Amino acid sequence: MDLQLALLFLQQGVASGLVVGSVYALLALAIVIIFKTSEVPNFAQGEMLMAAGYVALYLLVFRALPAWASISMTIVVAFAGAALFRRVVLTQVAHASGSPVNLVIATLGLSYVLKGLVRQTGFGDTPRSFPALVSTDSLMIGQASVTRLDLAILGTAIIVMAAFFWMFGYTKLGRAMRSVGMNPKAAQLVGVNLNRIHTIIWGLSGAISAIAALLISPKLLMTADMGSVVTLGFAAAIVGGFASLPGAVVGGFIIGIVEQLVGLFVSSRAITLAPFLAIMLVLILRPQGLFGGRVVIKKV
Amino acid sequence: MSKRATGRLTALAATCIAVMSLPVAGSAQEPGLSDKTIKIGMFAPLSGPNMAYGFDVANAARMYYDKINKEGGINGRKIEVVLEDDRCNANDLVAAVKKLVEQDQVFLLNGGSCSAAVVAAKDYVVRSKIPLIMLNASGDGALYPPTDYIFGAFSISQYAVGGSIVDFAAKTFGAKKIAYINHDDAYGVWNLEGSKADAEAHKVDLQVESISPTITDVTAPFFKLRAANPDALAIVTYARPAALLIKKAYELGFTKPIILSVTGTANLSQLVENVGSKDALKNFYVQDVLADLPGGPKIKWVYDMYKEAYPDLAAKPDHPQAYMPYGIPPAMSIVNALKEAGPQPTREKVLEALKKQHFDTGVMAGPVVFGPQERAANKSTIFIKFDGTNQVLQPGVYTSRWQYKG
Numbered sequence: 001m002d003l004q005l006a007l008l009f010l011q012q013g014v015a016s017g018l019v020v021g022s023v024y025a026l027l028a029l030a031i032v033i034i035f036k037t038s039e040v041p042n043f044a045q046g047e048m049l050m051a052a053g054y055v056a057l058y059l060l061v062f063r064a065l066p067a068w069a070s071i072s073m074t075i076v077v078a079f080a081g082a083a084l085f086r087r088v089v090l091t092q093v094a095h096a097s098g099s100p101v102n103l104v105i106a107t108l109g110l111s112y113v114l115k116g117l118v119r120q121t122g123f124g125d126t127p128r129s130f131p132a133l134v135s136t137d138s139l140m141i142g143q144a145s146v147t148r149l150d151l152a153i154l155g156t157a158i159i160v161m162a163a164f165f166w167m168f169g170y171t172k173l174g175r176a177m178r179s180v181g182m183n184p185k186a187a188q189l190v191g192v193n194l195n196r197i198h199t200i201i202w203g204l205s206g207a208i209s210a211i212a213a214l215l216i217s218p219k220l221l222m223t224a225d226m227g228s229v230v231t232l233g234f235a236a237a238i239v240g241g242f243a244s245l246p247g248a249v250v251g252g253f254i255i256g257i258v259e260q261l262v263g264l265f266v267s268s269r270a271i272t273l274a275p276f277l278a279i280m281l282v283l284i285l286r287p288q289g290l291f292g293g294r295v296v297i298k299k300v
Numbered sequence: 301m302s303k304r305a306t307g308r309l310t311a312l313a314a315t316c317i318a319v320m321s322l323p324v325a326g327s328a329q330e331p332g333l334s335d336k337t338i339k340i341g342m343f344a345p346l347s348g349p350n351m352a353y354g355f356d357v358a359n360a361a362r363m364y365y366d367k368i369n370k371e372g373g374i375n376g377r378k379i380e381v382v383l384e385d386d387r388c389n390a391n392d393l394v395a396a397v398k399k400l401v402e403q404d405q406v407f408l409l410n411g412g413s414c415s416a417a418v419v420a421a422k423d424y425v426v427r428s429k430i431p432l433i434m435l436n437a438s439g440d441g442a443l444y445p446p447t448d449y450i451f452g453a454f455s456i457s458q459y460a461v462g463g464s465i466v467d468f469a470a471k472t473f474g475a476k477k478i479a480y481i482n483h484d485d486a487y488g489v490w491n492l493e494g495s496k497a498d499a500e501a502h503k504v505d506l507q508v509e510s511i512s513p514t515i516t517d518v519t520a521p522f523f524k525l526r527a528a529n530p531d532a533l534a535i536v537t538y539a540r541p542a543a544l545l546i547k548k549a550y551e552l553g554f555t556k557p558i559i560l561s562v563t564g565t566a567n568l569s570q571l572v573e574n575v576g577s578k579d580a581l582k583n584f585y586v587q588d589v590l591a592d593l594p595g596g597p598k599i600k601w602v603y604d605m606y607k608e609a610y611p612d613l614a615a616k617p618d619h620p621q622a623y624m625p626y627g628i629p630p631a632m633s634i635v636n637a638l639k640e641a642g643p644q645p646t647r648e649k650v651l652e653a654l655k656k657q658h659f660d661t662g663v664m665a666g667p668v669v670f671g672p673q674e675r676a677a678n679k680s681t682i683f684i685k686f687d688g689t690n691q692v693l694q695p696g697v698y699t700s701r702w703q704y705k706g
Contacts, residue, residue, distance in 0.1 A: 005527060008527070009523065009524075009527075012519070012523055013520070016517065016519040016520070020516070020517050119349060124349075125349050125352075126539075126567060126570055127539055127540040127543065127570070127574060128570075128573075128574070129543070129573055129574040129575075129576060132576070136547075136551055136576065138551055138552060138553065145551075145552055147551055216516075219516075219517065220516050220544075221540045221543055221544065221574055223540065225514075228514060229516055232516075259517070259520075260517070260519065260520050262520075263519075263520025263521060263524075264520045264523060264524060267510075268484075268509040268510060268511050268520060268521035268524065269484045269510050269511070269512075271511070271512065271515065271520060271521075272512045272514070272515070
């Protein structure tokens with residue numbers, strides 16, 4: 001490979017990696033906010049994204065609603081659905097057994113329910129395209145070729161993440177969420193309503209998944225299995241540090257760029273392998289993730 | 301023991317052996333065979349998300365059997381079909397096969413529309429020594445290495461899919477360098493092996509990128525292929541990655557011919573929708589395995605027969621399903637083999653007849669050809685130029701050179 005080609009591949013890899021990485025970062029963020037506050041990895045996050053994508057497709061294509069209405073309704077439906085699941089199902093499961101394993105299994109159950117529901121509608125029988133709301137004309141940035149849609153995805157993801165960090169850092173609700181993440185009992189003692197905060201966090205996680213779905217669906221083709229993209233969100237969360245919000249974002253970009261560079265410089269076959277190699281390397285060299293705190297061993 | 305007793309015992313043993321070696325009444329008649337009927341066990345996806353792969357294919361085979369029955373049957377016997385739903389799922393398919401063989405006692409099996417599922421039945425079929433003539437599954441995994449009992453790829457084998465696409469690109473565009481993208485699974489390996497045989501024959505340089513069927517971003521593999529400056533792009537993938545690649549090629553201004561394998565063409569109108577613009581299909585060709593365009597004059601009789609046999613289904617907008625005509629060649633193959641086996645057919649006679657088959661179905665691009673080492677029926681394809689609206693048949697039939705070498 002000559003130097004000029006290597007430079008072209010490098011620029012393209014970084015540009016494309018930032019675009020897809022921004023979506024992985026959003027997904028990682030959605031996973032981490034739930035884990036940080038309840039220590040439950042949400043294995044239905046991918047299916048929440050998939051279901052939100054189909055809701056948007058239904059409203060935008062089959063009901064021909066305007067884009068602004070479809071987008072806002074999708075986000076509201078995703079927020080409400082996820083919050084309802086927390087309020088109705090997870091609360092009951094927690095009361096019934098109190099074992100975190102059962103909560104994890106409940107999220108697995110939700111993933112199957114959502115997949116089944118989409119298949120039942122018939123929309124998931126064939127790969128479907130989600131209409132791009134921004135032009136897909138190409139632009140050159142240096143030697144890298146990206147579309148206007150790519151730039152819109154990256155820009156929107158950054159705005160959403162910035163808004164989320166602002167909310168988390170500078171609002172009363174955000175501070176309450178952080179306190180629940182740090183020490184739920186202490187937070188309750190100072191008047192934080194744990195149930196309400198958990199429900200809002202689940203709702204926010206659903207809404208972030210819906211935004212990720214709206215961003216990535218025009219680039220993927222929609223199928224009932226498209227939720228598998230969440231694996232890369234988990235990879236991003238692990239690389240960044242499972243309990244670190246900035247780590248989740250950086251992890252998303254790292255996974256996106258690594259995927260592209262491995263595809264361009266090593267082999268297309270290795271694209272699917274790259275995130276898992278990154279996870280293994282991080283777990284071996286820095287088990288708490290790049291931005292995770294020190295490993296704390298809880299005494300039983 | 302006295303000599304007399306020993307003699308008696310010897311005589312008794314000899315009598316027993318003689319009695320045991322006598323033919324038992326009725327055992328000469330094979331399972332599923334009576335004086336008036338031949339029972340054929342069919343299985344196909346009749347429900348579930350993969351129904352489009354085989355529901356109407358099974359219907360096509362059944363209507364052909366009905367036609368033979370109306371014409372008097374085979375050597376005086378009518379064909380009786382027992383049909384099971386396999387849902388294109390390995391577990392359901394193996395259960396259906398076992399039921400057909402053990403409970404329904406069929407004479408032979410005719411089924412399988414999904415390769416991975418039908419390959420799961422291979423061991424049982426071979427152990428049971430029952431002929432299995434697949435419907436439209438390529439089923440390469442069950443065809444190579446060849447066994448005495450399994451015949452398939454009436455639509456086409458995966459080896460031939462890859463080989464014939466290179467044959468087309470080399471002959472039609474004079475391509476000397478072909479960008480070739482396949483899957484990194486067993487299908488992709490078979491496709492590529494066939495392609496390499498034809499690339500070698502045409503002295504074509506294949507630039508290969510193998511991708512996961514679940515790939516979400518095709519930028520990297522497409523960029524690498526484009527950097528090789530190929531004369532044509534051959535996409536040998538399933539429908540979803542194929543649509544992503546065509547879309548990416550359009551976004552990046554790729555203008556060389558794009559050729560899509562039959563594995564990615566289940567629904568062309570959906571493909572147009574998925575690539576986002578008809579402009580993406582300006583220099584676009586799709587592979588097909590029929591003898592003519594779907595509904596074209598050469599195969600119109602199949603569509604007419606379907607309308608007559610299933611008027612209610614034919615009135616529905618999504619019927620006949622795209623693969624419907626693929627059900628005719630395996631049914632023809634079975635009927636020809638049963639005729640060849642004569643008035644007292646046995647499974648062995650039918651299997652011997654199948655191994656020698658060479659006939660033109662009038663439905664597929666190439667003839668059905670089996671041989672001592674050949675269990676894949678069809679190796680030929682046609683190509684259609686598709687601009688998003690119109691389909692124009694390209695001249696010629698393109699065949700894979702790949703041969704099983706053992």
